[in-house]
Amino acid sequence: MAILRFPDSGLSIEAEPEIRAALAAQGIDYARWPLDRVPADSSADLVLDAYRDEIDEMKQRGGYVTADVIDVGPSTPNLDAMLAKFDKEHTHSEDEVRFILSGRGIFFLALEQGVASVEVHAGDLLRVPRGTRHWFTLCADRRIRAIRWFQETSGWTPHYTNSGLETGYQPLCFGPAYLGLRTTTKISA
Numbered sequence: 154m155a156i157l158r159f160p161d162s163g164l165s166i167e168a169e170p171e172i173r174a175a176l177a178a179q180g181i182d183y184a185r186w187p188l189d190r191v192p193a194d195s196s197a198d199l200v201l202d203a204y205r206d207e208i209d210e211m212k213q214r215g216g217y218v219t220a221d222v223i224d225v226g227p228s229t230p231n232l233d234a235m236l237a238k239f240d241k242e243h244t245h246s247e248d249e250v251r252f253i254l255s256g257r258g259i260f261f262l263a264l265e266q267g268v269a270s271v272e273v274h275a276g277d278l279l280r281v282p283r284g285t286r287h288w289f290t291l292c293a294d295r296r297i298r299a300i301r302w303f304q305e306t307s308g309w310t311p312h313y314t315n316s317g318l319e320t321g322y323q324p325l326c327f328g329p330a331y332l333g334l335r336t337t338t339k340i341s342a
């Protein structure tokens with residue numbers, strides 16, 4: 154289940170209908186899909202087969218022509234370089250559509266009324282419309298597996314805004330380990 158946060162006000166929402174309604178008001182689709190189709194470690198082909206109906210319906214709805222499975226983790230070559238492409242505010246000329254199969258990540262959305270973050274977990278579907286200013290990063294476990302849809306694969310490149318907005322927002326999905334690191338300072342008597 155996702156967590157929707159508004160960091161500037163401290164508000165967070167963890168209930169599906171409220172998350173869906175709040176994001177829909179901004180033109181962003183959020184939904185929960187079942188995870189019981191295939192084991193989490195199934196091959197990409199098996200995953201795409203298992204979700205064929207949903208994938209095709211989404212293609213029709215958004216004009217997407219292709220879908221694939223992205224699978225990244227700590228051992229992914231050049232993971233830092235890959236993440237660095239997307240952790241600065243940018244837009245795309247096509248929608249960014251993700252169904253999370255496993256792992257976690259956090260989308261920051263620069264909306265008219267302020268910045269919102271959506272921490273996505275397994276079973277979450279998020280569709281960020283083209284032109285939406287956003288950035289994305291992984292959580293502390295640095296692992297995510299997701300189905301992606303594309304209107305044209307060549308169009309899915311980041312257009313950076315160079316606003317620097319992302320520097321004011323910490324990913325809050327680092328979890329207890331991260332908080333622990335920040336509070337382990339020992340003061341000698």
Ligand SMILES: [Fe+2]
Nearest residue numbers: 239245249289
């Ligand atoms: Fe993006």
